[in-house]
Amino acid sequence: MANLLVIAEHDLGHLKQATLAAVACAHKLVAEAGGSFDILVIGQNVGGIAEVLRPYGAATVMVADDAQLQHPVGDKYAQVIADVARQRETTMVIGAASTFSKDILPRAAALLDAGMLSDVIDVHMAGDDFIFKRIMFAGNVIATVKLDGAVKFLTVRAAAFAQPQKVADCSPVLVIPIDAGRLPAFIEYGGREAKVTGRPDPTEARVVVSGGRAIRNADDFERLVGGLADALGGAVGSSRALVDAGITPNSLQVGQTGKIVAPDLYVAVGISGAIQHLAGMKDTKVIVAINKDPEAPIFEVADFGLVGDVYQIVPELVAALKK
Numbered sequence: 001m002a003n004l005l006v007i008a009e010h011d012l013g014h015l016k017q018a019t020l021a022a023v024a025c026a027h028k029l030v031a032e033a034g035g036s037f038d039i040l041v042i043g044q045n046v047g048g049i050a051e052v053l054r055p056y057g058a059a060t061v062m063v064a065d066d067a068q069l070q071h072p073v074g075d076k077y078a079q080v081i082a083d084v085a086r087q088r089e090t091t092m093v094i095g096a097a098s099t100f101s102k103d104i105l106p107r108a109a110a111l112l113d114a115g116m117l118s119d120v121i122d123v124h125m126a127g128d129d130f131i132f133k134r135i136m137f138a139g140n141v142i143a144t145v146k147l148d149g150a151v152k153f154l155t156v157r158a159a160a161f162a163q164p165q166k167v168a169d170c171s172p173v174l175v176i177p178i179d180a181g182r183l184p185a186f187i188e189y190g191g192r193e194a195k196v197t198g199r200p201d202p203t204e205a206r207v208v209v210s211g212g213r214a215i216r217n218a219d220d221f222e223r224l225v226g227g228l229a230d231a232l233g234g235a236v237g238s239s240r241a242l243v244d245a246g247i248t249p250n251s252l253q254v255g256q257t258g259k260i261v262a263p264d265l266y267v268a269v270g271i272s273g274a275i276q277h278l279a280g281m282k283d284t285k286v287i288v289a290i291n292k293d294p295e296a297p298i299f300e301v302a303d304f305g306l307v308g309d310v311y312q313i314v315p316e317l318v319a320a321l322k323k
Ligand SMILES: Cc1cc2nc3c(=O)[nH]c(=O)nc-3n(C[C@H](O)[C@H](O)[C@H](O)COP(=O)(O)OP(=O)(O)OC[C@H]3O[C@@H](n4cnc5c(N)ncnc54)[C@H](O)[C@@H]3O)c2cc1C
Pocket: 211, 212, 213, 214, 215, 238, 239, 240, 241, 242, 253, 254, 255, 256, 257, 258, 259, 269, 270, 271, 272, 273, 274, 275, 276, 277, 280, 290, 291, 292, 293, 296, 308, 309, 310, 311
């Protein structure tokens, strides 16, 4: 019987939608193995996040709420997760495949001497074992693996698990007492720098417009990529070429070493389609590529392609959309 723990991810008072993919994965595991799953929300004043998660079929929605947990600092969050998993004899801890999980879950797994799999896209049972499929090598390989050990940790790709249905009976909320003096203090929160753009987060948005090396400077990026994103009500993203050139911030990078996005529509503006970039966006439903080179590899994955100069095509597109 599975005894699962889903880690909720949230930012600025909003639940990250990718959490629901982890919940969907938990439902699938429980359907196959029996048992139940809990959801753990960590932070300060996170009652509202717990409330949002109550209709998703968890045995309980647990809340670890303390001023010391206001920011997602790795050592503290990992300790809370490990403590809860130990107390509840959790067999598997599940999070979304995200930057948050990359920082926190391996630390918690280490505290429990547990194995961990990242980027899981499917799971089924064979005998008494769970068999996982996970993405490797920038999406070029799908590995089928088994994980040993009494406790397992995994992160799941959001696009691989459909949003779970809400159920009529809401889960009870259970407040977890926090002994703040016992939390580790190896890491000190220094502050947060985030440009307020008014645009959605690329990992949450239904439309993402990303710019590549074709864009010559930050003003052009804002005018062309930002302009098209705004016309479509979407988020902006970037290839690593623009990040390396200092034109876009690292937080916008999509790809193997950047963010993983799976929107309904992805528009690649002057991006060649290197495998490391594709690794971050190829789960998109509809891909549109604009590139002056008809042989650019991005056209191999694009559903719609426009061959031409982005400096000419994008303003025309924005003008047409505004009409
Ligand atoms: C370990 C590793 C990890 C990496 N991780 C990432 C990652 O996470 N994300 C990522 O993006 N990359 C990553 N990269 C880099 C990746 O290999 C590519 O170098 C990068 O994606 C290229 O970015 P680009 O497509 O913008 O640039 P280019 O490959 O230079 O392509 C630019 C494209 O723009 C077109 N173009 C130029 N001018 C115009 C114009 N005026 N109008 C229309 N089209 C035009 C060109 O035809 C070309 O196809 C990684 C590389 C390594 C080795």
